[in-house]
Amino acid sequence: MTQKTIVIGSDHAGLELKNKIVVYLKELNYEVKDIGTHTKDSCDYPVIAKELSQLVANGSYPKGILICGTGLGMAITANKTKGIRAVTVSDTTSAKCSRSHNDSNVLCFGERIVGEYLAKDIVKIWLDTEFDGGRHSKRVNMIED
């Protein structure tokens, strides 16, 4: 069986939650590429978001997760890369619909916004939900155009 792969990144404000999510993803049997940051030193979230987005857009990884203080700057930056559909999520229903309706490929959330348990539930439902296709395909294609 091929192992599932995913790429993850954070800035300093998302570091602690990222480290917990990395452990959780491994428990879910994901091979995890952690592109950093790896210290509490202040860093710039656009650098991390751009690097991760390019890895997803070029097919190196099917999906990615970005964590900063709010999840906002990461998503704003990630969506500048063609082919990226990044969402900032702080509830499980939005996480699920972002996959089934929008085929989101980058999940963003904020360490200052969601707690560890909710973040894990968001990650699990986001990973487990398939894109519905059908009428949603046309709309997702319109985003790309």
Ligand code: RB5
């Ligand atoms: C860092 O202080 C904070 O601005 C960043 O983590 C993020 O929340 C930006 O959107």
